[in-house]
Amino acid sequence: MSGNHLGEFLRARRAALRPQDAGLASHGVRRVAGLRREEVAVLAGVNADYYARLEQGRERNPSAQVLDALGRALRLDPDGRAHLHQLAGTVPSSRLAPTTDRVSPALRQLLDGLLAAPAFVINRSLDVLAANTLAQALHSPFEPMDNLARMVFLDPAARQFYEWWGHTAQAVVGNLRRAAGLDPDDSGLRELVGTLSRHSPDFTHLWNTHTVHGKTRAPKHLLHPDVGPLALTYQAFDVGDAPGQQMIVYQAEPLSSSAHALSLLGSLHATSNQAARGGRP
Missing domain, CATH: 1.10.260.40 (lambda repressor-like DNA-binding domains)
Incomplete structure (x- = not known):
């Protein structure tokens, strides 16, 4: 930049x-x-x-x-x-407010209390700062679940996981462009953009369009290897006492096949974790 x-x-x-x-x-x-x-x-x-x-x-x-x-x-x-x-x-730009990547204990408690909804916290560079159990299960095809932009452009799992990969890629780049406008001197963002530009021609093409997007309520159409297709919507909430952080919450239509799939995914993930602990609860 x-x-x-x-x-x-x-x-x-x-x-x-x-x-x-x-x-x-x-x-x-x-x-x-x-x-x-x-x-x-x-x-x-x-x-x-x-x-x-x-x-x-x-x-x-x-x-x-x-x-x-x-x-x-x-x-x-x-x-x-x-x-x-x-x-x-x-x-006035919110970049003037000090930002933090520390997720408060109260917010972690809120995440963990959302048992039926995948929820996670991101910063402006789309780093995943914290995630509840169901969000971890949902994103289990990725290794690791660390940064949404890296996951979309550099992880081989992305193009199968996101059924509308092109739309997701555009939205991710638009969010990073918005972050660059808020704080052009963010060294972490510059490093991320440099890495993505070196390794992903798709990212470079989209980045050079300078298209800007904020988070929306757009539907997410995902394909999870364990439970199949998922049609989800999401809400993005600014974290009031942590400038630059957002909590993202995914939802499925009640009683829909996607809601049942999310419930099954949670059960499978819990069983897998219990097995990894040697059967201890």
């Missing part, structure tokens, strides 16, 4: 937008993908030279009004607009 984060984001989103997407006519062969700088400037109502300086990193203090106009011109969704403002420093 270079120092011109704002310019990189603007260039990537401009390249991803076709003229027809912005209501512009396209004449002749274009030398570059997406919109031209001049077209973005016209759509946003800003001077073309000023916009060029923004992309080049020669102008680093755009107003909130200019950023709002650029967000509309580039057809950014709410996550993308928030990311744009964070990169420019025009809104």
Whole structure:
């Protein structure tokens, strides 16, 4: 990640937008993908030279009004607009709050109390900081269950486990891009991005799109080797006393085949653990 984060984001989103997407006519062969700088400037109502300086990193203090106009011109969704403002420093950023990877005893107790739902805690870099027994059972195909991005892109189990692997991969990268906007100087995130870039061309391609996503309620379609297909939804909760941490809770529709499969998975995992302890309860 270079120092011109704002310019990189603007260039990537401009390249991803076709003229027809912005209501512009396209004449002749274009030398570059997406919109031209001049077209973005016209759509946003800003001077073309000023916009060029923004992309080049020669102008680093755009107003909130200019950023709002650029967000509309580039057809950014709410996550993308928030990311744009964070990169420019025009809104308070939660990166200013100290973060921690320590999971409190109270939160661990809450995780362990969720017996019928897989639940785990992650940080902004998608490191898994803690997980309850059912979450560990659910992710047992991975070795280890340590970082969601590493698991998705570098663990061979991922492409069978995530039935919609491509959608999951996009969401993971979008979350990492959002984290980079909150704290571009995070050394752990830089190291993770470097590792993934070296070993996964799929990650590199998605990372270079600069697409930003926050956690949603999107369904998860998983295929577990022990219990078969699982259709789950999830909720993401910010941990109030630990900035940067989120608790993720998966759920199955009550009385559905996925709910029965989760229950069976918990029983199998408990039996396996008991056997590993030599039959001791």
